[in-house]
Amino acid sequence: xxxxxxxxxxxxxGSLAFVAGRSRSVAISQNxxxxxxxxxxxxxxxxxxxxxxxIPCFAVxxxxxxxxxxxxxxxxVASLPADAIQAAGDNTGLLLSQIQNIATSALGGENSPxxxxxxxxxxxxxxxxxxxxxxxxxxxxxxxxxLLVWTKINPQLKARYKVEAVFRxxxxxxxxxxxxxxxxxxxxxxFESIRFFAKVPITEFLFGLEWSPxxxxxxxxxxxxxxxxxxxxxxxxxxxxxxxxIIAVPCGLMAAIYLSEYASGRVRDTIKPMLExxxxxxxxxxxxxxxxTVAPFIRDLGISIGLDNWLPISSESALAxxxxxxxxxxxxxxxxxxxVINAVPQSLRDGALSLGSTKSEVIKQVxxxxxxxGIVGGVLLAASRAIGETMIVVMAAGLAANLTLNPLDSVxxxxxxxxxxxxxxxEFDSAKTLAAFALGLMLFIVTLSLNYLALHIVRKxxxxxx
Amino acid sequence: xxxxxxxKQAELVQxxxxxxxxxxxxxxxYGIASISFGLAALLVLFIxxxxxxxxxxxxxxxxxEVQLDSDMLEVYDATNPDEILAGNYYGAIREALKKxxxxxxxxxxxxxxxxxxxxxANYQLRDxxxxxxxxxxxxxxxxxxxxxxxxxxxxxxxxxxxAERMSDQxxxxxxxxxxxxxxxxxxxxxxxTDGDSSEPEMAGIRGAVLGSLxxxxxxxxxSFPVGVAAAIYLEEYAPKNRLTDFVEVNINNLxxxxxxxxxxLGLAIFINIFEMPRSIPLVGGMVLTLMTLxxxxxxxxxxIKAVPPSIREAALGIGASKMQMILHHxxxxxxxxxxxxxxxxxxxALGETAPLLMIGMVAFIMxxxxxxxxxxxxxxxxxxLWSDSPERxxxxxxxxAIMVLLMFLMFMNAxxxxxxxxLERRW
Numbered sequence: 031x032x033x034x035x036x037x038x039x040x041x042x043x044g045s046l047a048f049v050a051g052r053s054r055s056v057a058i059s060q061n062x063x064x065x066x067x068x069x070x071x072x073x074x075x076x077x078x079x080x081x082x083x084x085i086p087c088f089a090v091x092x093x094x095x096x097x098x099x100x101x102x103x104x105x106x107v108a109s110l111p112a113d114a115i116q117a118a119g120d121n122t123g124l125l126l127s128q129i130q131n132i133a134t135s136a137l138g139g140e141n142s143p144x145x146x147x148x149x150x151x152x153x154x155x156x157x158x159x160x161x162x163x164x165x166x167x168x169x170x171x172x173x174x175x176x177l178l179v180w181t182k183i184n185p186q187l188k189a190r191y192k193v194e195a196v197f198r199x200x201x202x203x204x205x206x207x208x209x210x211x212x213x214x215x216x217x218x219x220x221f222e223s224i225r226f227f228a229k230v231p232i233t234e235f236l237f238g239l240e241w242s243p244x245x246x247x248x249x250x251x252x253x254x255x256x257x258x259x260x261x262x263x264x265x266x267x268x269x270x271x272x273x274x275x276i277i278a279v280p281c282g283l284m285a286a287i288y289l290s291e292y293a294s295g296r297v298r299d300t301i302k303p304m305l306e307x308x309x310x311x312x313x314x315x316x317x318x319x320x321x322x323t324v325a326p327f328i329r330d331l332g333i334s335i336g337l338d339n340w341l342p343i344s345s346e347s348a349l350a351x352x353x354x355x356x357x358x359x360x361x362x363x364x365x366x367x368x369x370v371i372n373a374v375p376q377s378l379r380d381g382a383l384s385l386g387s388t389k390s391e392v393i394k395q396v397x398x399x400x401x402x403x404g405i406v407g408g409v410l411l412a413a414s415r416a417i418g419e420t421m422i423v424v425m426a427a428g429l430a431a432n433l434t435l436n437p438l439d440s441v442x443x444x445x446x447x448x449x450x451x452x453x454x455x456x457e458f459d460s461a462k463t464l465a466a467f468a469l470g471l472m473l474f475i476v477t478l479s480l481n482y483l484a485l486h487i488v489r490k491x492x493x494x495x496x
Numbered sequence: 497x498x499x500x501x502x503x504k505q506a507e508l509v510q511x512x513x514x515x516x517x518x519x520x521x522x523x524x525x526y527g528i529a530s531i532s533f534g535l536a537a538l539l540v541l542f543i544x545x546x547x548x549x550x551x552x553x554x555x556x557x558x559x560x561e562v563q564l565d566s567d568m569l570e571v572y573d574a575t576n577p578d579e580i581l582a583g584n585y586y587g588a589i590r591e592a593l594k595k596x597x598x599x600x601x602x603x604x605x606x607x608x609x610x611x612x613x614x615x616x617a618n619y620q621l622r623d624x625x626x627x628x629x630x631x632x633x634x635x636x637x638x639x640x641x642x643x644x645x646x647x648x649x650x651x652x653x654x655x656x657x658x659a660e661r662m663s664d665q666x667x668x669x670x671x672x673x674x675x676x677x678x679x680x681x682x683x684x685x686x687x688x689t690d691g692d693s694s695e696p697e698m699a700g701i702r703g704a705v706l707g708s709l710x711x712x713x714x715x716x717x718x719s720f721p722v723g724v725a726a727a728i729y730l731e732e733y734a735p736k737n738r739l740t741d742f743v744e745v746n747i748n749n750l751x752x753x754x755x756x757x758x759x760x761l762g763l764a765i766f767i768n769i770f771e772m773p774r775s776i777p778l779v780g781g782m783v784l785t786l787m788t789l790x791x792x793x794x795x796x797x798x799x800i801k802a803v804p805p806s807i808r809e810a811a812l813g814i815g816a817s818k819m820q821m822i823l824h825h826x827x828x829x830x831x832x833x834x835x836x837x838x839x840x841x842x843x844x845a846l847g848e849t850a851p852l853l854m855i856g857m858v859a860f861i862m863x864x865x866x867x868x869x870x871x872x873x874x875x876x877x878x879x880x881l882w883s884d885s886p887e888r889x890x891x892x893x894x895x896x897a898i899m900v901l902l903m904f905l906m907f908m909n910a911x912x913x914x915x916x917x918x919l920e921r922r923w
Contacts, residue, residue, distance in 0.1 A: 194819045201729035208746040218764030281530040288527025312847030314876040357537040390523035418754020420850035470760045481752040
């Protein structure tokens, strides 16, 4: 049976098991004077039976789906003639995919060598066997599992405790998915990065000044420089992020101050959602806006005031990307600062006002110092976001890895390079592909430290006013 | 040190007052200026997108007297689907164009003439003939789809004419058509019913919308149950220990990890290790699930926290077990808050592009996907692809697609707000 059909079958069997378990418990309770003499409600007996029916089935299904392909491949490769394996050398994967193609295509491999056709037949045969065996094993699991519980149902069986234990474990598994994800990120990125650093020394990657990841396909090809110095990417990322922060931090902070300290309730209720619309717009829209409207505008402006005589002006400037990114981050900064400003108790403000300060003096000398840790935390989170932002820079910043601080020139960023290196088909052992994972590792480390630092600052320096 | 007398101090304060009030006004003005800057940026963005995108919902058509001659079409039996499929419609359209503009007499001008009508005209003719076989060997006046260059030029006529990709001869022909009333714009239904195409006038977003829908379905089916379960565990069961702290730190950090990192994870784990196919909504949905889970967990925890302890204690007091207390009382009361958080998470997932680029959902796919295992693309990626295309006509298509995407997002956010207002209880 197909896996999707099998899943439906398991659900049906589970429901049947539920009904069977429930009715058996009800039937047993009739002999002893009603369901109140049972340890648990009939529902729990049914659920327990259904769990014993379905959970082993899903476990078997999952393990089977992961391993059957691998095992079948091993068997097929082992059955190939020795000289064919020798000829393929490291490329048994290629050989296998050829065999797979023969097996799935209608042509039946007319021009292929005999041993391949034989292997293809073997492959289809084994897959068929595996399918049927899986169906059989799962059905047996379902029946044995439910019968095991069903026969044991008696008034003393603590069905509810068991069901609740399973429920609790399921909840725990779900919450530990967060750890699994983090581990998955670290392992996948780290593993590929280590392979990259085996090809390119880590010092060259971290301190090299030239980035041109074009690797030659053949060793004798011209232009096979393939230099992986990431400094131009780091400076480009920092330049764009800095421009974005220069826009977003003052704007976001002042907007939050105005909205929480000056604006009337009605103004606040209308303006705040409007500003938050900015946060809800997809980044790809900002990227389109930056590339189509802002970048040409900045280039024309720069040329019209004659800046191009001194500085190189590119149509894909860092300024355009940074500016638009800054606009995107404004609501992020403002809502985070808004929260901490509102957390400053009113008594502090009243105290300062009663001493004769003006409102702006209260804000500058009392509210902001009191809220500073929170604001710094928010700014750090915003910086981490600016560094990791992808679509705006992919669409509006360039690909040229210039080592420059001129905001009108084209620079490239870490995220842009990850995207350009990985989009399209790639092989997993070229340094070019692996470089993307090394860049990803850098990005992950930097954003993680910024996040951690931000949370730490907020937690450590939070003033307790209660 | 002698203290200044109170009178002198008052004078000092008086003197500084003007300055302080000016500072106060300036400070307030900075606030207003920042807000205005943000709102102005929003306004410019919307004007730019909507101004550019409205044209994408209209398309130009040209009227042609097409002779559906059976010898020309090489179709002799219009009820035979094989013959219909193999017909030479291009020839019939070329003949019609030659007849309409006899001044195109050399090879170059003829090629320019033929290029004014879209390839889609052939399919239009074919479908027409398949629907009504009696039309064979008649002459019909048909509105055929114009090429994207003609389309761009004709739409720009009302303002600043954009004729860069048109020859003078073509411009004269368009003028001729305008004078004869044989060119018009109609509502672009193709945009909503077709998949992607390399020809701008034939490109539609149906494939991308369906791809987004399938991807979101996978995301919702995975992230809602898992997110709610994780939130329940952390709020109701988790003991205060190191492991729980570690889980919490992880969730908070994952919420701030750049989305492209999740794409790298998907590429390395799902595609490289588990060898799942590229570009399918299943993998896309799984990657987006990992990305939106922190959002859903955090908002679900807030919703559970908002349920007052008295309700829990009352349930436990009359003999409910912990699981019964949670499933029968806490969860139904916290559900509106959880759903709001989930919708916001889904809106986030709908607008996400970068991680999907990593797992290959950028392929050029003309077919509309039918299942979560079919190669597909999603709306933001489609926008990215179109914005990268050199044809000018794709600019307005991009803006139009953005408008559709924003509409979906607005709908989802409005739903979230409505849900919160209607169902949320204050204790």
